[in-house]
Amino acid sequence: MPLYQFTITKGSRSSQRKNEIAKAITKAHCDVTGAPARYVNVFFTEVAEDDIYIAGEPVSGTRMVGIVRRRTEEQNRKLLMALGEGWASATGEPLKDVVMAIVEIPGYQALEDGVLLGEAEDDDKLVGAH
Template structure:
């Protein structure tokens, strides 16, 4: 956690473009939140069922720990939409991003419950994470 899922138009992204986007997800999320990069997951699937609305190239849904500010969430959404649009060479308006909060204590990763953002437990957790926070 966080877990970002990008649903993209079929054949929108090559493997190299998916890799670039995954790297951008790490950069944006960690830059905005200060979270350790080793916990950032990005899943990219193609819209084989045609569920994307007309004119939409991709949607990104992020599940993130509750406690981030509205400004942080807005910045994440704006930067991820822009990043994917740039990589895919599509209009920025054709990519939308939303985030969903999940309480930290409802997720276990690295064998431990995730700490609440900004808590004292988070400081210890970040110091002990594989990439040292």
């Protein structure tokens, strides 16, 4: 279910390393949450250099918004750091060069495989259910 949307500048290192980034983000999510890799969605939108702004000035770089089911604050902190470190490892760029955020939703606000999802905390109760 997790959806990781990257906005990247055309021609950037991230745009040249999408496959490596997707693998690193999937691994980070699975390592922290225990989710199967087949449920991790990573997608990219490439934009021109003047499509990302900070303080009203154009900048190049990578931005990510992830939508995940609710977890504890500790899990979210660990997840966000693992995602950032995965990106940095995949691109060879410093962690300070990326902006990332995760947004939590309750399970019922996600549809996958034709069903509304349960809460992440209940996943261990569903082993063998799929």
